[in-house]
Amino acid sequence: MRSGCRTRRRESRYRRSRVAVDRRTISWIAAGLLSFWACRLLGLQATPIDRALPWIALIAVVVAWAGECSAALSAVPLLIGAAICFPDTHTRLLAYGVVMAVALCGSILNVEEMTFPRAAVFAIAGTALIRWIAREHFSTFRELVLLLGVIAIVAVAKRSAVGIALAMAAALYTPAIPFRTLAIPIAFVLAALALRPLSTQHSALSTASLFAVALIVTLFAWSGILARTPRYLKYGRPAVNRAHVYWAMHPGESHDFEVVPDAHAVILSLSNGANLPRRTVVGRLGDLELHASDLADWGFARRQEWWRSTNRLPRHAAGLIRGYGYDGWVDGAVRFALPDGAKTIRISVDRRLPASTILQVEAFER
Numbered sequence: 001m002r003s004g005c006r007t008r009r010r011e012s013r014y015r016r017s018r019v020a021v022d023r024r025t026i027s028w029i030a031a032g033l034l035s036f037w038a039c040r041l042l043g044l045q046a047t048p049i050d051r052a053l054p055w056i057a058l059i060a061v062v063v064a065w066a067g068e069c070s071a072a073l074s075a076v077p078l079l080i081g082a083a084i085c086f087p088d089t090h091t092r093l094l095a096y097g098v099v100m101a102v103a104l105c106g107s108i109l110n111v112e113e114m115t116f117p118r119a120a121v122f123a124i125a126g127t128a129l130i131r132w133i134a135r136e137h138f139s140t141f142r143e144l145v146l147l148l149g150v151i152a153i154v155a156v157a158k159r160s161a162v163g164i165a166l167a168m169a170a171a172l173y174t175p176a177i178p179f180r181t182l183a184i185p186i187a188f189v190l191a192a193l194a195l196r197p198l199s200t201q202h203s204a205l206s207t208a209s210l211f212a213v214a215l216i217v218t219l220f221a222w223s224g225i226l227a228r229t230p231r232y233l234k235y236g237r238p239a240v241n242r243a244h245v246y247w248a249m250h251p252g253e254s255h256d257f258e259v260v261p262d263a264h265a266v267i268l269s270l271s272n273g274a275n276l277p278r279r280t281v282v283g284r285l286g287d288l289e290l291h292a293s294d295l296a297d298w299g300f301a302r303r304q305e306w307w308r309s310t311n312r313l314p315r316h317a318a319g320l321i322r323g324y325g326y327d328g329w330v331d332g333a334v335r336f337a338l339p340d341g342a343k344t345i346r347i348s349v350d351r352r353l354p355a356s357t358i359l360q361v362e363a364f365e366r
Contacts, residue, residue, distance in 0.1 A: 028061065028065045031061050031064075031073060032058050032061040032062070032065075035054075035057040035058060035060070035061050035073075035076040036054045036055075036057060036058050037054075038057070038076070038080065039053045039054040039056075039057045039076070039079065039080060039083075040054045042080065042083055042084075044083055046089060046092075047089060047093065047134075047221075047324055048133075048134030048136075048323075048324050048325065049093050049096065049133065049134050049221045049324050049325065050083065050092075051134070052133045052134045053079060053083060053096075055128075055133060056079060056096065056100065056129070056133060057075075057076045057079055057080075059100070059125050059128055059129060060072065060073070060075040060076055060079070060099075060100060060103050061073065061076065062121065062125055063075075063103055063104050063107045063121075063122065063125050064103065064107055066107060066111075066118050066121040066122060066125070067106070067107025067108060067110045067111050067118070067122075068110065068111070069106060069107040069110040071106065071110075072103040072106050072107045072110075075099050075100065075102070075103035078099045079096060079099055079100075082095035082096055082099065083096075093221035093222075093324070094218070094219075094221070096220075096221060097217060097218035097219055097220050097221055098218055100129060100217050100218075100220065101213070101214040101215075101217040101218045102214075104122065104125065104126060104213065104214075104217055105210050105213060105214050105217075107122070108122055108161055108164065108210065108213075109210070114159045114160060114161075115159060116154065116155060116159050118159075119154045119159040119160070119163060119164055120151055120154050120155075122164050123150050123151070123153070123154045123163070123164045123167040123168060124147070124150065124151075126164065126167070126168040126171070126213065126216070126217060127146075127147065127150050127167070127168060127171040129217060129220040129223075130168065130171060130172055130216060130217070130220045130223040130325075130326060131143070131146075131171050131172075131223070131325075131326045132326075133220065133325050134221075134324050134325035134327070135325060135326060135327055136323070136327050137327060139176065142176040142177075142179070142182065143176070145176075145182050146170075146171060146174055146176060146182060146185065149167075149170055149174075149182070149185025149186070149188070149189070150167040150168075150170060150171055150185070151167075152185070152189055153166050153167040153170055153185065153188050153189050153192045154167050156189055156192040156193050156196065157192035157193075157195065157196060158196050160206055160209075161206040161209040161210050161213070162192070162195055162205055162206055162209045163192055164209065164213060165209035165210070165212045165213050166188050166191055166192050166195075166209075167188070168212075168213060168216050168217075169188060169212070169216070170184060170185040170188040172216060172223060172226065172227045173227055175227075175228075175303050175304075175306055175307055177303060177304045177307065178307060178308075181307055219233070220325070221324050221325065221328075222321070222324065222325075222328050223325055223326050223328070224303060224323070224324075224325065224326045224327055224328035224329050225301075225321065225328050225329060225330055227326070228301050228303070228306050228329065229301045229313045229317075229329070229330055231313050231317070232313055232317055232319070232330045235315065235317065236313070236317040236318075236319070236330060237316075237317070237318060237335070238318060238319060238320045238321070239265070239267050239318035239319075239320075239333065239335060239363065239365045240320075241365060241366045242267065242362070242363035242364070242365055242366075243260040243263065243363055243364045243365075243366060244362070244363045245257065245361045245362060245363050245364065246360075246361075246362065246363075247360070247361040248271070248358045248359075248360055248361075249283075249347065249348075249349045249358065249359045249360075249361065250349065250355075250358060251349050251350060251351050251352070251353040251354070251355060251357060252349060252350075252351035253348070253349050254346060254347065254348030254349070255346070255347060255348075256344045256345070256346045257344060257345050257346075257347060257361065258343070258344055259338060259342050259343055259344060259345055259364060260364045260366070261366075262366045263338060263364035263365060263366055264337065264338060264365060264366070265318075265335045265336060265337050265338055265364070265365040266285070266335075266336050266338060266345065266347075266361065266363075266364055266365070267318050267333050267334070267335060267336075267361075267362040267363045267364070267365055268285070268290075268295060268333070268334055268336060268347075268359065268360065268361060268362065269295065269296065269297070269298040269319075269331065269332045269333045269334060269360045269362060270282070270292075270295050270296060270297045270298065270332065270357065270358065270359060270360065271297065271298060271357070271358040271360055272297070272354070272356040272357050272358060273292065273295065273296075273297045273311075273357045273358075274296075274297035274299075274300045274305060274308065274309035274310065274311050275308070275309065275310050276292035276310070276311075276353075276354075276357070277292060277310075278291065278292050278293040278310075279291060279292070279293070280292040280353070281350045281352070282294070282295060282349065282350060282353065282357075282359060283347065283348045283349040283350050283353075283359055284346075284347070284348045285336055285345065285347055286339060286342075286345055286346060286347075288336070290359075292311075293312075293314070294314055294334065295314065295332070295334055295359075296311040296312070296313060296314055296317075296332030296334060297309065297311050297332050298319075298331050298332045298333065298360065299329075299331065299332070300332050301313070301329040301330055301331070301332065302329050303326070303327065303329065311332065313330070313332075314332075314334045316334055316335045316336070317330070317332075317333070317334060317335075318333045318334055318335035318365070319331035319332055319333040319334075320333070333362055335365060338364075347359070347361060
């Protein structure tokens with residue numbers, strides 16, 4: 001009789017625990033749906049990132065659920081607040097990144113024991129932010145192959161913050177075009193294997209990994225630029241006050257351009273020049289000899305062109321940001337200072353350049 005009572009008590013406790021688990025699951029699902037709906041009601045259309053805000057909020061809820069961190073749910077009202085309070089696009093998108101970085105890193109720190117499913121959810125959530133939000137060109141097969149690599153890195157790295165950081169780095173630096181670049185995650189798997197003995201939950205390496213995760217997530221709205229031309233985020237200064245010229249110059253051509261009033265610089269770029277050796281003489285700007293290392297092809301930083309290009313972002317980059325998320329890139333326009341008091345400037349193109357290469361005189365900058 002006593003054994004029967006004990007059995008009934010165990011069954012009662014089991015039923016109560018299942019009810020509690022079911023209630024928690026329903027609560028998290030409800031939180032995700034309500035967050036998605038609330039952000040959708042905002043109806044933001046300013047940028048692709050704004051239009052994807054419901055999905056960003058849903059990722060925040062998934063991250064909070066994986067880390068069992070209810071405090072991370074505050075990311076949703078903070079995202080909504082940022083959308084309402086910051087009219088400036090760059091400030092608003094940066095605020096989204098800061099909120100999501102705090103939510104993700106806070107949820108990771110809240111976990112007492114990092115299991116493989118939890119680490120995988122964190123890595124996939126981070127990958128979704130930096131690769132899948134606001135995408136216009138999406139190859140499902142390539143992204144699935146990359147996703148397998150992300151999961152493999154997490155599995156090899158003993159389910160630590162180091163593995164999550166390496167998985168997100170692999171997602172960031174793998175363009176997947178051309179297809180052979182999908183071998184890049186293999187290098188990160190090997191790195192995870194090498195760092196495995198050091199990947200304890202509370203090691204200095206784990207702390208550094210969290211900082212890396214926070215940086216990548218903070219800049220997720222410009223992840224394509226972070227992956228391919230990170231120098232632009234520090235040194236780039238887009239030329240916005242332009243007097244457009246749009247003059248294409250072929251090899252052997254030269255022309256005297258009248259400098260517009262108050263102009264202090266001329267904006268140049270190349271077309272079909274993404275693979276020129278760096279020391280190649282392109283032409284002359286007044287008395288200044290121009291080399292391929294001083295210029296860049298206008299579209300060299302696009303994801304589909306990056307792997308084939310030998311260009312690097314010049315020091316005085318003046319290009320505009322084109323697109324957001326992983327499809328984001330910056331054009332290869334470069335700023336060259338004009339001589340003081342110049343009324344005209346002579347620009348010439350070296351006749352020894354390949355016939356298809358064009359020097360583009362885009363504008364004068366006031």
